[in-house]
Amino acid sequence: MSDSPEDKAGYILERCADCDECRSMMTDVCPFFRELYRLFDEKQEKSPESKDLRRMVDLCNFCALCPCPEIRNGILDAKSSFIERDKMSPALKIIQNVEKWAGKMAGAPMLANLVLQGKVTSNLVKKAAGMHPDRDIPRIPRLDLDAWTRKQGITAASSGDSPGVALFAGCSARFFFPETGMAAAGVLQKNKVNVYYPEQNCCGMPVMLEGDRKLTLKMMEHNLENLTKILDAGHEIVCSCPTCGYMFRELLREKAYYSREYQEAAGADDAYILIPKDNRAPPMDQREHKGLLRMIYGSIFKDDGLFSVFPAMQRIRLAESVSDMGEYLLRLYKNGGLSADLAPVHKKAAYFPPCHLRKQGIGSPYMEILRLIPGLEIQEIKGSNLCCGMAGIMGFKQDFHHYSLEMGRPLMHKIQDMQPDILLCDCLSCRLQFRHSLSVSLAHPLEVLHESYRQFEDSPALNQ
Template identity: 45%
Template sequence: MKYNAPEAKIREVLDACADCGSCRDFMETCLVFPELYRLYDKEQETGSAITSRELRQLTDLCNFCALCPCHDIRAKIIQAKTEFINRDGLPLNIRFLENPDQLGRICGIFPRVLNRIFQTPLTAQPLKKIMGIHEKRNIPVIPEKDFPSQVKKQGLFAVKKGKHKKAALFAGCTGRYFFPDVPKAAIDVLEYNNIEVYYPKQKCCGMPAMLEGDQQTALSDAEFNIDYLFQAVEAGYDIICSCPTCGYMLKKVLKEGAYYSDQYQKWVQADETHIKLPLFSAANSKTDSKTDSQENQFQMLSKSIYKNLLKDNGIFSALDPLKRISVADHTFDLGEYLLNLYNKNEMNMDFGHLPIQGAYYPPCHMREQNMGRPYQELMNKIPEIKIKPVESTFYCCGIAGIMGFKKDFYQASLDMGTPLMEKIKEINPEKLITDCLSCRIQFQHMLCYEVVHPIEIIKESYNRFSCMKNS
């Protein structure tokens, strides 16, 4: 059967994966591969070609959790979804949901009214139906003031001169508009460690739009962020992400392919016969063990062999590759940044006693950044705290950002998250701790535990020490 462009792209994925067993361990967590194998087996057994509709539905199952080991496979799935959207269009309700920055701004205008509407089933159901949200999905309580409004008078909106440690906070949409206590805690902890904080202009990181196949919106958001974040880097700031998805986007996704670009190859003075690639990248390894000589080491690949394979041709290739690399190489997860301070004996260790029994879940997009478990290491240094990690490569909460709100993905999101929820119930913690605020929404929906961000735990410990010192 001859397929059109989007169907052909996802068919490439199906054919590549059908005879490969690398992802069979992810069958309970990933929705794509069980369906992929089912479609392939059905085709082999019956001789009936997989339909265009089935291929389209297959792309909709990917939530870009980044757990699968083949980067090109998930990239091709997103490319196929993008081509489907370019051809068939994007429903208006999805266009609304995929922009949490815009959604948060709107919710912030009338928080009390919208809270009353969403918390009352009689009024919530018709509005959810219009928005394409599943009727059973709980909506987080909208705060009276969002994060930008709360910090407006703190002098965080201007770049400061000087050579002292400076951090530009990228707070993430969910933190900015639904859980402002998290980015506020991030600022408090950074300032407690004598880090000057700057809050640059920022939009959504672009992950939700990219995940829905809306390349135009994802590219527009990314370009806006890259421009302002690059200015911050040029002014001497490190970029700090309190949201692991935003960090994954800035450090990994936006940079993909940038080293293959003509601009980068010219910048590193590659010759006409080779592609010159760095052996070490600051965004891939933030350890302080690298030397300057290591950072300047390159591998040389023959252009005649690799020029058609190694290209900067992804969704974000239209953006300046040197800016993408610079931003990525200066972006840190907040926990990662604090642990680096600790490892250099530069972190304030005035932790007060916190007699808490907690369970810590490291989210998918944090694991993909290859930085270990920085928050877990830091929290273990707090006196009296007992943290039980919920560790497994295969655990995922299932919400997949906005996908878990959609009426056609809601049940799948619960099914995907059930193994993780059962494990947490076994631990039965006093507090459930996770870096990801989308995971928090899912945990609050499926479980009955108090859910907090690890930076809130660290802030509380600092506060306990201050109270004890002043008493």
Template identity: 35%
Template structure:
């Protein structure tokens, strides 16, 4: 039985996830007020609930199905089982109805960028033709006001191969070794961000490599495309955990990839049989004691079969869309993945990196995106950026603010207006500050800020790279 078949089997035997979600959250009621402005799902769910009370009739599954599209997996609501149930509901619906053409295109940057990268200029020219734009609107249901970002003329993986970053190197003993998970948006659309990551780690004295990798899986999970997601997640878990075993620290610069691999993917893994006895003990943010040379932590955790000889059973994970994956590997990946900002902060404050920052001018704001905040890693970039002389940087955005893009959902005709509504409160706060530019880690937020505010937007690591003075 294939991974996807196993997943399907567990789904069909469980109570419908939307029913579980509806019953649980309407019973609790906390998010009626907590999430009334930051989420599209909860206001609609409580509206349905109030209607059901008035009519003394529970909403049908058909009606509840509309809730599926309203969750972007932003991570802001308090309970993880909301996301588990939504992911299952999305998977069930896509299996039943198939993927819409627009969802297929928007959720799979990897495939379409690889197709276009032989001739990116031709692909970009084609995408800007009015006839092609009409086709995108009509067949793929993309909103007329949105412009797809152009493909990079040289994607990051091609550049990295030329730089020798995709070959295994032999750094001097004691050098911090970094394996960089790039993420599709930076790799194919904004490779300057990924090149800045390489530049900054090199300036910090680290050895950096780019292992073979696939899309993290989050965009396809959002669209319910589980077979494709599971295939990619499996490939990534294998190469990234091998890098850990070889003594590398795996880092990623995309908060969505990080949130997916560190939080979402591991959420129910702890429910696996025997998990508590054999799972890694330390929480990600506590990894490595202060003063311990970073190249010695974290230790490679070994393969799931070799950690204890204990087997993991899927029985207690019956309601999880990732239950066909090894729970041990899900936990190991979560524990051994670092956000780039977090890794740089650690190099800076604990392991002797003393950058010489060149002054920069500007009155900018920093927005920590939802998927960064939900990783519970503090604000490592903001702390580093504040060291740059001359840069006036103010943090904007509360713990429930969201840009509203929902990955790439803002591009869809059906979601465009809702996406603008969701981001309105944050946009107002930014407009009030009248900044010259925005700094944020999330490239989807970048697209939304550019669309709504027309301001220039930078990834924090690009700003750090610019502020690094040439070494003496």
């Protein structure tokens, strides 16, 4: 197969059309598959042009609801190849790097808000940046999370007997919703966890979605190096953002188990490729593997994904060590270490487990935690095909805005039917879409938990 972006996109088109499984399963929820089958049906009369194939791959927001990781990776590969050959627009090059532009705005929040929130100026910015005029650019807070943690003196692990817990908060919490990161730190401190906030970079998801392979790898290289040092020092890492967690725990190690290094460490022989049975595999000498016949699978199962330029064992170590914040708190609870000093919250809440959390295969840990809050009536929004459709900056883009809203519509209808007082979700990108589509109070589960702890402390009646 040639390496042209058209051939890569065309190959996916053929494979999915041959299989046809997603025609009935995904076309209701995914604009990519709708376009793919439309192009395939049309192909009987005319072959798709390069611009059609590019448009098709641009419609994937990597929500990961579809069944085949190989296909998703193929879509990303084709998208990146188009970008590498045809180049990205200068405006997109700027807005895809959220950490960079939002980080600069954080240095002068008042001025930034004057420009980004002013009717005339914001329209000019949106036009220049290729954003849809109906989208609201989030406000830049007075104090971003990086600055707040510096003020609190928690940017390094305090020396002491207990190992530290490094909080990885993600760009949306760092630059737009610092209250989420503050709540995460507050909840951990309330539970006597030695939390700190290390130097961190964007996880790379927004630039990966835009097909900027080079920048994605640069960001991951930096994070891999920093986070490995944290593990070497004996600390734990928790992610309060499910997308960062998905990136570090799932995408980073994809295919790493097929590497020669892992196969040697696991004691594989010439006959079988060994794959760990457990997603959160225990130490090597205790882990169980399933075997795949090397003769059949050897040429397919290779460590040749986007992140295979980094050492396989380092990727596996990091992926197996990072915890989602909800998962970490649930573990604390099950070990008897979670404080029950919770004041009542008399609200009817709905909780949406975001796509990138569902893909981590850890269930909905926040549901169990939130049920501990007295008075909180909590219901989970269930549905394996539900996605808000936002995908970070993709939802802001002029060309994708309409698809993004369409993708999120079934979820929004479901929420409207539930009529909650408050909608809880741990993904801040979803929060932007909820804000755009619904008029309901929004919060990260950690904010509710933190507030309940805080009110308990402030209430003399409870706190005796």
